[in-house]
Amino acid sequence: MTTRAQVSSVQDVVASSAELARAALARTTGADFRTRWKALVTQGLLSAGSRAPAAGSGGPGPVTTALATIEGIGLAGAPAGLCYALASQRFGIQHPLQSMLSEQALHSLGDVTSGDVLLCHALTEEGGGSDPLSMSTSAERQADGSYLLTGMKSFVTAAPVADIGLVFARTSADRNPFALSAFLVDLRVPEVKRSEPFAKTALTEVPMGSLTFGGVRLAPDRLVGQEGSGLALLTVTTAWERAMLLSYALGPMRHVLDRTVDWCKSREHFGRKMGSSHLVAARVADMALALHRSRELVYRMAARLDAGERPRHLAAAAALTKISVAEDYVMFTKQAAMLGGVRSFIEDSGLCADLISPMAASTYAGPNDLLRVTVARELGLPVEN
Ligand SMILES: Cc1cc2nc3c(=O)[nH]c(=O)nc-3n(C[C@H](O)[C@H](O)[C@H](O)COP(=O)(O)OP(=O)(O)OC[C@H]3O[C@@H](n4cnc5c(N)ncnc54)[C@H](O)[C@@H]3O)c2cc1C
CATH class of the missing domain: 2.40.110.10 (Butyryl-CoA Dehydrogenase, subunit A, domain 2)
Structure with missing residues (x-):
């Protein structure tokens, strides 16, 4: 169970990573992917949590710290693609390799945590x-x-x-x-x-x-x-991805929720604030619900990995997490797009809704349809891919 001390340290990690990321992003506005990647990673943002906390410190474990760091980067306004790339490298490659390679073999990759090696x-x-x-x-x-x-x-x-x-x-x-x-x-x-x-x-x-x-x-x-052993290894990398990759969406989702609330509070319709409509309020509440559910699920997966549960044994829970967050992200963005009106489709309106990126989450790291088949098979149905 997560203690009060741990909760406050997760929030500290999110806040401090957001602060570092904000500065790095401001310095590199308009730059190419590799430049922005390097600017974020040199802040130590990709090595955060690579060491386990001191025994008895009560701090979050390495996976939770990495997750909170990526959430903070998204909160700072990092574009979704950059957040995705960081989460993909950290959880889909770095973590699985750490458990499979010797220190020497890891070292031979070069300095991944400085951003020099991608x-x-x-x-x-x-x-x-x-x-x-x-x-x-x-x-x-x-x-x-x-x-x-x-x-x-x-x-x-x-x-x-x-x-x-x-x-x-x-x-x-x-x-x-x-x-x-x-x-x-x-x-x-x-x-x-x-x-x-x-x-x-x-x-x-x-x-x-x-x-x-x-x-x-x-x-x-x-x-x-x-x-x-490639297929066995793939089971590990995909379990990591399904458990943790959608963490990239948490920061961007919070960002969109905050700006949607501001919009609904300020926009006037029919002689009153738009947010005083029950239908509008319900859409905003559905967005908050989707974010809450997604955040709880992903942090729960991180806690289980930090507790030493083996990714392979988490495959079913990881598949359910991936399907749930991917589908919530689509529903969440659809609500935001409805509430933004025409501005949802104007690039520089401040309310532009990216409906395509959330949809892509139902394809990578295992298409949701095939993951559903896996879940049903685990439950005992005689169903094959
Ligand atoms: C943003 C993004 C990033 C990616 N990054 C990487 C990467 O870094 N490295 C990498 O290797 N790949 C990457 N991919 C590719 C991704 O892994 C594949 O798209 C994925 O494995 C699905 O393969 P496919 O697109 O060929 O779909 P297909 O295998 O053609 O399946 C398409 C659809 O067919 C249906 N379907 C097919 N077979 C079945 C079945 N038996 N039961 C039920 N439904 C079925 C499902 O609806 C499925 O979604 C990325 C994809 C995206 C969108």
Whole structure:
């Protein structure tokens, strides 16, 4: 259970990270993704909570601290795409790797926490998104023990600018649970070609693209875990993502709720404040409800991870959290868009509603439809993907 002391320290982390982020964002208004990323990360915002609190300090654990930090960055007004990129790197890559790699292997990635090294998670291919076993990218073991990586990953967040990719590839032609392996691939070598950033419509502040591997030689120590453990590792990275990635939305949601309340308090309609309509008040209350539910769920997942629960064992709860927050975020934004009227569709109105980015959350980290199938299967229904 969260104590009063812990609650106040979570709020302290949120407030101090918001203050640091506000300054970094102001300095880099209009700059490109990597510049803004670096400005935020050099404040220590991506390493916050990387050490566990001193025993008996009562402070929040590392996952909760990282979550509060990302919430603070969003509260400071960081665009949703930047918040998403930070949460994705922190929870979808850094945390899982910390539990799988030796200190030395982690060190060999370079300084991730300074913003000098940017990671990406390369799983999806043009022909296979939800179904990883259909991937065609392959890593063939060579006589000297190295691997030769060939193929193409697509729709990868940060691919156009990342330094190192956690790349999933087939090490066996069979379609079985041991056919895949994961590798840490240096994307700065000539055998890796990056696409131009895709013209995507969601989370526009972080670039997405494809990576083509034209026979990249990988030393044996680039393999993460054992050969054939790729699918098991994917279970861990996706459990982390489903549990924690939607944390990126908490700050932007609070931001939108606050500005919507201000708008409803100031806007006059029919000779009275718009907020004195019960229908308007109910929409605002529904927004607050969606944010409250989402925040409670994500902080609960962080507390369970801090308590040492294994991500793999949290898979069902993580899937439910991801579906719930993703769907609440869509409903929340729809209410805000209704209340903003025409200003919801004017970029510089201060009330512009981004309906597309919340919708994208029902696709990444496992489409919600497929997660529903997983949940039903866990409950005992004889249903397969
Ligand atoms: C903003 C964003 C960021 C992303 N970042 C990354 C990244 O960093 N790295 C990466 O590797 N990938 C990334 N992706 C890609 C993402 O992982 C894939 O989009 C996802 O796995 C789904 O694959 P797909 O889009 O090919 O959908 P498909 O597999 O084609 O599925 C589309 C839809 O079909 C339906 N469907 C399909 N099969 C079933 C079934 N058996 N049961 C029920 N419904 C079904 C569902 O409604 C599903 O949503 C990102 C995507 C987005 C939107």
